[in-house]
Amino acid sequence: FQSSLGHNVCWGYERDCKPQNSYSTPSCPGDHRGWVKTKQDQLRTFYTQGDFGYVRDQLQEMMVMCEPTFKEDSSLECSKHLRFCRGRNIMINFTDLNTRKEPLRYKMDVLKEGQIGGFCT
Incomplete structure (x- = not known):
């Protein structure tokens, strides 16, 4: 290198x-x-x-999912099928993951509606 x-x-x-x-x-x-x-x-x-x-x-493939209005706001951009995402000032609620019994690897339903948020347009 x-x-x-x-x-x-x-x-x-x-x-x-x-x-x-x-x-x-x-x-x-x-x-x-x-x-x-x-x-x-x-x-x-x-x-x-x-x-x-x-x-x-x-x-x-990146697409803007959530665009900030102000510099301090949230932003989120992802590639197709959400394989790769890049975000800033995003809230992700993982609290119910401790109660899940099955392995989460390769699962498509890890987050439910309302478990990811931020302030953007």
Whole structure:
């Protein structure tokens, strides 16, 4: 990381990041057959599903859900299907999670109506 400071490098999710300037290049050793047609397709699939290409796609999908009127107000923006969200001054009420008996991993109904709020338009 330190050796990259001061050079024209990027993580890979930035809009103007060229592949040759990316901080790291994916490496997928082994056979690609059965999954994709070419080795290049294998690298591209890894990049878009498990690397900074996934982050890039989430950032490109961002939609404003809650816009602040004033600087101190709440804000919330999320990608499709709420896979990635970024917010400020948001209230989330987790108090009833202690009473749930089933595992919450992969659940789509963790928050109910009224359990998330803020002041925005």
